[in-house]
Amino acid sequence: MLTADEAGVVLFTLEVAALTTLLLLPPGLASAFALARYRGPGKSALETLLSLPLILPPTAVGLALLEAFSRGSALGGWLAGRGIEVVFTWKAVVLATAVMSFPLLVRSARTAFEEIDPRLVGLARTLGCSPAATFFRVTLPLAWRGVLAGAVLAFARALGEFGATVMVAGNIPGRTRTLALAIFHDSQVGRDDRAAVLAGVTAVLAFAALWTTEWLSRRLERRAEE
């Protein structure tokens, strides 16, 4: 069984992953939609740039975030002046997981947007929809599979994020310690059995998230074929 502290870590990790996914959806969908529609120069360079966090070592991303948000930097100083402390708080955990999850959501949603028949979008316009209404009534409902898949991938990635988090948020028990950090900590201090339990919990959570999506997706798909 989980100890109270461990249960707190599980809860905190779930909260962070859920909050990250929710916060990511608006900018993620906007970027994905813009990339799907954009045909101008520098398209592939832009796409590569957005996918960079997937390839870079997470610790490098964490280091960059630490530099950007520490009190010494322009942004960090400006935030601190308004009483907002990011580094080594739960906000830094969300920030790190969000940056690492962002490309997964964008890539998946972008592909889904690109697969939509552009003529359906035009038809919606002739039927009286403004561009914004068209997005919510046609584009998004038609791309929901890719958007959902992207959101779940982002959520799962947020559950397991380690490198960037440890750099910018540290590993502070009760404040910034997520499951991934707790596993590392337990292993470091020789509590391999507890680390294994937490690893199992992580696996179950990730499996549940993916399986629920698959189930939901099949259910909705069946309904549309009736």
Added chain:
Amino acid sequence: MIELSFELPLATAELRVEAELPAAVTAVMGPSGAGKTSLLEAIAGLRRKARGRIACHDVVFLDSARHLRLAPERRRVGYVPQDAGLFPHLTALGNVRFGARAGTRQAETAIETLEIGPLLARYPASLSGGEKQRVALARALATAPRMLLLDEPLAALDVELKERVLPYLMRIRDEWKVPILYVTHNVGEALALAGHVLFLRAGRVEAQGAPLDLLSSPGLSAEAEAGIENLLRGRVAAHDPAGGITRIELDGKLALSVPLAESRPAGSAVTVAIRAEDVLVSTAPVKGLSARNVYEARVEGLERTGVDVTLRCAITGSGRPWLVRVTPAAVEALGLAVGTTVWLAVKSHSVRIV
């Protein structure tokens, strides 16, 4: 009236249209790649590169000289693409209601007109081609459009389905009073539905005018060989089982006998088809002929179509002229000319209820 005066760059050529279309049905014809679909899309506002002027009645859709371009959602045109373009994530009802600007009453009237009530709960994936077309037409009508743009609404359908959807189109034409631009490859459809034809070739208007007058143009006459049909609307008046006939009263009070069709209840609306070559022409009153249907008429037009001649004959006391196909030899032997009084005879078995 629809005013078209615009240019639009296409992949291979440029579409350049100068035309004033009457506020009724215009058939847009021409070979593939002539720019027919692009024309519809430009009117609908889906081609941003169109330059010039497009107006429908008093509403200006596009006027490049005044930097005016009405957004597609404010043009209120009902566009039905070739494959119907239904939203796959919505039921038939969801699709019809999608645009329903004029409120649900308009949607309900559209659903009644196209008789899609039983389909409403279904998703497009489970609808047949003809059902999809009818739902798409209802969706367009439900927006109370200023104009309908139909891109080959019957092309994807087999002959049987075609005959089931065509009456709905005629019904829209007669009951909704909406100007219609109708892209088709089929001369029979053009003649049945349209009062005006716009013939495009390689992005240019090659010819325009009344359908029958255009039949002598090279593009049309070749296709006219395929067969022209008169499509007439009417109502079942009575059945005569002993005589083996069903009497139909056509619009314009014309009585027509057809082979007994008791499956159609008396009073129900029907559309009948008569092939232009199945009509006999006589210059004297007909007596002692087995044909049940004989009408006095006047020759209004005479067009060479391929090897044959197509006559346009106005039946005394009736509305729509009939198209009759005869050989040049018959024209000469009977001395047929514009103004000649003729009697048209049709066997009951040459009339099909579609």
